[in-house]
Amino acid sequence: MALQGKILVFVDLPDGELDETGRGLLSYGGRLAGIAGLPWEAVVPVAPGEEARTDFARFGAPAVTQLNEGAALLDAPAHLAHALSSLAKEAGATLLLLPHNDLGATLAPMAAARLGAALLTEVVSVKKGEGALELSRPLLGLRLAETRSWDGAGSLVMTVPARSLSQVLLATVRPSAPVFSRFAVKEPCAADTARVTGRIPPDPQTVDLSDAEVIFSVGKGCDPATFGQLQELCRLLNVSCGVTRPVYDLGWTGFERMVGQTGRTVTPRLYLALGISGSMHHVGGIKDSRRIVSVNLDPKAPIFPNSNEGYVADLKEILPRLIDLAKNAPGGAA
Ligand SMILES: Cc1cc2nc3c(=O)[nH]c(=O)nc-3n(C[C@H](O)[C@H](O)[C@H](O)COP(=O)(O)OP(=O)(O)OC[C@H]3O[C@@H](n4cnc5c(N)ncnc54)[C@H](O)[C@@H]3O)c2cc1C
Secondary structure (H helix, E strand, O other), X not given: OOOOOEEEEEOOOHHHOOOHHHHHHHHHHHHHHHHHOOOEEEEEOOOOOHHXXXXXXXXXXXXXXXXXOHHHHOOOHHHHHHHHHHHHHHHOEEEEEEEOOXXXXXXXXXXXXXXXXXXXXXXXEEEEOOOXXXXXXXXXXXXXXXXXXXXXXXXXXXXXXXXXXXXXXXXXXXXXXXXXXXXXXXXXXXXXXXXXXXXXXXXXXXXXXXXXXXXXXXXXXXXXXXXXXXXXXXXXHXXXXXXXXXXXXXXXXXXXXXXXXXXXXXXXXXXXXXXXXXXHHHHOOOOOOOEEEXXXXXXXXXXXXXXXXXXXXXXXXXXXXXXXXXXXXXXXXX
């Protein structure tokens, strides 16, 4: 069956402008439309600001539709999902694409239920197969991937993780039946009256390292004293703490703090590698970080060629100085 209908790409516009997630999603939506050979358009809850309008043009969004009463509905997800699914029906959309952030992940199942559509979350790669799209998403912390086919029969709601668009999938598993389970359309329920009263940002000390924005990690170049200092620094700056396998093996942290091939794959804005040699097993888990800064006593440590910035220095000197800086910085923790 040939793919038909239209793709709608929902982007939330914090303060009326596109953030990085929105820009990534638009670029993804445009590419997806090209692969599927379907027309597409963007849907927004609020009026786009000046920069957002330029961005929409830059990403080639052929049209941008504002949801009726979208701004007022932002804190009432069930109503927003209702407005979005009504628009999708009117527009003859067969594929609705949302970001896998807190808003998108909340709207997606409700919109799918309203549309009687299949739902596929955290899709990171799309390929054209025989008269169908092959959509893949990671499983088991990126160790496996699951691929589903969408042949255009029925509609599909799908979410894309905000910061994983470039992630490489490690293996592909094809389920034998390329069929999605469908949602039954439910009658309005208690969720319809739920309102968002506030948003609590994740705590960097406890957030899953795969979602952390800034990670300071130590390797075997630390000792109990410098490890304690790293933990203090992470608390002062409110950033996430990671370790290499030998440090995990010492029993100083839980498994969820270990970064690398066997541990977490991470994609932070900043990864600070302290006393880490840079083995392939560790680097494999950090290579998609936006910026890697490393500190090591050995100028030949393999971590340096894998870093954006590197410093030959001793943790015993560096960590106390960083703690002082953190304590005395304007607006800092002191
Ligand atoms: C199948 C398999 C899976 C693995 N999975 C993982 C994984 O998921 N994650 C992981 O991390 N490892 C993993 N490993 C282990 C990996 O191969 C390395 O052994 C490990 O990453 C090395 O950790 P490290 O850099 O802390 O230690 P080392 O390689 O011992 O490096 C310590 C570094 O600290 C520096 N240093 C020493 N003292 C100081 C100081 N005072 N100041 C500054 N620098 C100093 C040294 O110059 C050295 O470069 C795996 C191994 C295997 C076989």
